[in-house]
Amino acid sequence: MAALPYMQLYVADYLADTMHLTTEEHGAYLLLIFNYWQTGKPIPVSRLARITRLSNERWTDVERSLGEFFNERDNEWFHDRIERDLEAVRATQEQRIAAGKASAEARKQSAKSRPKASRNARSTPVEIPLNENATNIEEKRRDTDKEQHTHTAQEKFSLHDAWEPDSETFTAVLFRNGMANQTFHPDQLLEFRSYWISRPDDLKTQAQWEHALAQQLKRQHRTQQANGGTPNETGRRTAQGRTRNAHDILTDDSW
8 A cells, every 4th residue: 555645643642642651662652653554554573673673672671561552463563543544544535536536537428528519519500502602602691790780870889791881871971072973992891891890999870980981982082093093902003994983882782
């Protein structure tokens, strides 16, 4: 048996039981019970003198005094109190080992069940009919997003991927900003959404978002006029043939 971590020594009981021992006998007795606890088993009679660090002559003098604390059976010295303490410690250790094994088994079973549930949870949403192409799926996603992001006129909200300016009201907004007949690229709306989606704390009404978009388009149009072309994401200028009327962009379903 492996050495136990500590030994319970009841000092008051020890002193009460050993008041009659000499200093030498105290030392010999402590060495015996320490060895008993360390090995977890009775002490062979043949090793008593060696454990107490006494010569055979000196051991003969103290043996009678120390023998009253032990019971001799089969040429071994047994200590009843230490045996009871050892039994209690072993029972506690066995309970902890059993609890640890049960906990490990429970974690193992839990780990086995989690991946199956996770795979099932992920596989269900992506099951689609074979005759649906990517365009149809994207259009359905947009329709769903629009239904989930319906706002009242006075409601303030952060910008989201499904947001679009209303084609009728935005035409009027462009007119008020002096841009009714200007042409724009569809990427400009995507850039506008991307910029404001990254700022979820900014809340505006539908009309305020349309006004903000009109202002951005106006600034970009002025930059285009100053630079002689339409700047794209890489900083290059696009050909004039790629731009379209703002109303056409708003009514284009290919966004």
